[in-house]
Amino acid sequence: QVHLQESGPGLVKPSETLSLTCTVSGGSISSDYCLWIRQAPGKGLEWIGYIHYTGSTHYNPSLGSRFTISMDTSKNQFSLRVRSVTGADTAVYYCARSRGHYTYLRFDPWGQGTLVTVSS
């Protein structure tokens, strides 16, 4: 059974860069879409972006250009970097995986999520 686990700092200062890693166990990401989703406190879910095992990436066009997703298939990990964070980036960040056609992606499974707070 595939299991995903996010890791990274729980507190980041405004204007700094947030870096998170998702480690996948129980299955290879070599055929997957690897995704990041976030949920601000008390709010709904927001898709951030994905990286395909071929290396192609796609990001939520409403979030701007501060987000970068990368992948290390040798470690079965993928990562998220968010530059110039503000309080609006405070959220629980989830990683997830998917397969299939890009218009049909359903997110399963999800990691447990990691809370990132942006504060000085």
Place this chain on the structure above:
Amino acid sequence: QSVLTQPPSVSGAPGQTVTISCTGSSSNIGANYAVHWYQQLPGTAPKLLIYGDNSRPSGIPDRFSASKSGTSASLAITGLQAEDEADYYCQSYDSSLSGFYVFGTGTKVTVL
């Protein structure tokens, strides 16, 4: 930027049926892109509940069912149980802009 609209809350007594609507537009549900549903129990990560409009992953009880028509989809929970109290989200693909994945606004199900 949720473009799928759900009612903020629905409630029902144990054993009853509740239905959650998910209203989209011609660039997502109306374009016949698949709708998926997730259940988020308090303090936990979302879990896939329904995929491909109306299919259940293994382990999901048949009390959960879904349908889609036009620019809307719906999730039904029959025989409501206390353990069903959670937030529910629909999700689809939207072909506007450069294409992206959209979630519904979320619905809190309360078991009375």
